[in-house]
Amino acid sequence: MLIPVFLASSAVGAITAILALLISVTDKVVNNYGEVTIDINQGKRQLKVKGGAPLLFSLAEVGIYVPSACGGRGSCGACKVKVTSDVGPHLPTELPYMNKEETQENVRLSCQIKLKKDITIQIPESLFNIKRYTGTVEKIRNVTHDIKEVYIRLDEPKEIDFLAGQYVQLMVPPYDKIKEPTERAYSMSSRPSDRNHVELLVRLVPGGIVTTYVHTRMKEGEKVTVTGPFGEFHVRETGATMLCVAGGSGMAPFKSILYDMVEKGKTDREVWYFFGARTKKDLFYLEELQQLETQWPSFHFIAALSEPQPEDDWKGETGLITQVLEKYLTTQIDRSKPMEGYLCGSPGMLDACIAVMKKFQVPPDKIYFDKFA
Amino acid sequence: MSPQIAPLSLFFASIFTSNILLANFLGMCSFISISKDYTSSNGLGLAVTVVLTITGVVNWAVLHYILYPLGLYYLRFIVFIIVIAAVVQILEMVIDRLSPALYMTLGIFLPLITVNCAILGAVLFIEIRNYTLGQSAIFSLGSGLGWWLAIASLAAIRKKVDKAPVPAGLKGPGITLITIGFMAMAFIGFSGMLQVQ
Structure with missing residues (x-):
């Protein structure tokens, strides 16, 4: 009884093993693209890497980290790189992340491009850092x-x-x-x-x-x-009034920015920081920021709750952060001075804030944010 | 016992009178969907021909040198499919290397050759009809070429039909199926001349 079972499984196993061996040998031979040269920014850097892997990973191997929030699965669209040599048409996996200009300029998702031959690319200098x-x-x-x-x-x-x-x-x-x-x-x-x-x-x-x-x-x-x-989200050295809007963990970059400005003595600039939360238990760093207000006269911190609870005993602003922003732009902020927008939060909040800022003549190219999605 | 049949007759029969697609109706899904485009049809036709020829011969050898002697005849389906899958896998890598453009246009249909009924069907014909090694090679090559001929002709016809005033309700799959019906009649019409069993 046992012998046929053993025979059958070992026969199938052996056939499979031989075929698997054949596949891996072919893989080694066919997918061996040898050494490939990556030319970055017209000869600024020339890298020799082993071909066959996606561009994103090959660049990471030599210490150039193109941003990628999803880790190379093609689901975040962050790892865009401009390719100036021919690597074939855009793949269906790339197209959803490309707008018309990017498609024309041959901007590609570096995680989707397999390195098969020499390639020339252009990336921002800051990536070398x-x-x-x-x-x-x-x-x-x-x-x-x-x-x-x-x-x-x-x-x-x-x-x-x-x-x-x-x-x-x-x-x-x-x-x-x-x-x-x-x-x-x-x-x-x-x-x-x-x-x-x-x-x-x-x-x-x-x-x-x-x-x-x-x-x-x-x-x-x-x-x-x-x-x-x-990221391109940092303070522009213009002296314009800064309108900062954040929600939740969007607090992070502003904490860094505000303390950095204090340290560097740039406290002559006018800064309005609107922070939105649902209830009082979603608010944090209140004391630190109020402390900052006392030592920096042109810094204004406005926290707003959209759903204050009775037990919160909230005396500050209420409503959506966009409504509060609109209210202050109408009543408090000197709109004759140039203004810049700095945003960090959910995509929905970003879009709503951009709409309000545009309404108050903040130029769209002076509204800064990083969209992580 | 292996059938007595002249190699040339077998070759032509498998291409024309017993065409795997239009007389046996095997491998229809990719036949209908890829035939939209003439270039990809040719590519897929070539791919199917290569896979069919290789798997026909390899599976004959596996059947006669492993499965029959060891009394493992009942495992034939699983073994045939494993062999087909491996050959497709290898072919996929080769096409990706040699012609990325073809690789892109074939897309999902390339790995799906694994489950293309025409391929397993031809292998099973080889087994049922008790072909010799030589006959298997001729038959599988012929079947592959027949499949290629059928898809290439359908693609060419569809190119014409695209410009024809087809009634709205018949556009797309409707008129394609009717076209296939006419093609099948034409191919089967030859079956009196040659028959393979």
């Missing part, structure tokens, strides 16, 4: 019921050079059903002068891979990997 850091979680603190402040000491390299407002990507190891390390983008709330630390504010997103990890598993003393700095 991006490094991958290993660090240790020094402190985790609850700032609200669903936002944690994570303070990370950088071990290797030890120092980071960034502009207040930029973000890093935090990588967490595989856990439970998540089989691969996962990266997500978080704005740094630490000051640029604190060069060997980064601080992140992580709000628990139901079902979020990284936020769930940070909220339920991350321990002080744990080793983590962060990559950065990324």
Whole structure:
């Protein structure tokens, strides 16, 4: 009885093994593209890498980190790179993330392009500054019921050079059903002068891979990997009135920006900071920011609750943050001076704020934000 | 016992009178969907021909040298499919390397050759009809070419039909199926001349 079973399974097994061997041999032979040269910014840098892998990963191997919030799965559209040599038409996986100009200029998702031959690309110079850091979680603190402040000491390299407002990507190891390390983008709330630390504010997103990890598993003393700095969100040195609007963990870049301005003595600039939350338990850093108001006369902090509870005993502004912004733009803010918008929050909040700012003649190209989605 | 049949007759029969698509109606899904475009039809036709020829021969060898001697005849379906899947996998890598454009146009239909009924169907014909190795090779090559001929002709006809004043309700799959019906009649019309069993 046992012999036929054994015979059958070993015969099928042997056939499968031979075929698998054949496939892997073909893979080795066919997918061997040899050494490929990546030419960056017209000869600024010439890299020799092994062909066959996606451009994003090949660049990361040699220390150039193109932003990627999804880790190369083609679902965030962040890893755009302008390709100036021929790599074939856009793939169906790229098209949803491209607008018309980008398609014409041959902007591509670097995670979707397989390196098969020499390639020339153009990337912003700032990407050369991006490094991958290993660090240790020094402190985790609850700032609200669903936002944690994570303070990370950088071990290797030890120092980071960034502009207040930029973000890093935090990588967490595989856990439970998540089989691969996962990266997500978080704005740094630490000051640029604190060069060997980064601080992140992580709000628990139901079902979020990284936020769930940070909220339920991350321990002080744990080793983590962060990559950065990324992003075009930083203060423009113009002297215009700054209209800052944030909600929830969107507090992070403004904490960094405001303390950075104080440190650098740029307190002659007028800054209005609107912070929106649902109820009082979603508010944080109130004391610190009120403290800042006393030492910086032209800084104004306005917190608003959209659903104040009776027990909150809230005496401040109420309503959606856009309504509060509109109210202040109508009554308090001197609109004869030039104004700039700085936004950080959910995509819905961003769109609503942009609409209000446009209504009050803030030029659309002077409204700054980073959209992570 | 292997049937006595002249190699040339078998070859032409498998292309024309016993066309795998239009006389046996195997491999219809990709036939209908890919035939929208003439270039991809040719590409897929070539791919199916290559896969069919290789798997026909390999599966004959597996059947005669492994499954029959070991008394594992009942495992034939699973083994045939494994062999087909592996050959398709290899072909996929080769096409991706040699012609990325063809790889793109074939898209999902390339891996789906694995489950193309024409391929397993031809292999099972080889088994039922007890072909010799030589006959299997001729038959599978012929069937592949027949499949290619059918899809290429349908694609060419559809190119014409696209410009024809087809009634709105029949546009697309409707008129395509009618076209296929006429093609099948024409192919089956030859069946009196040659028959393979």
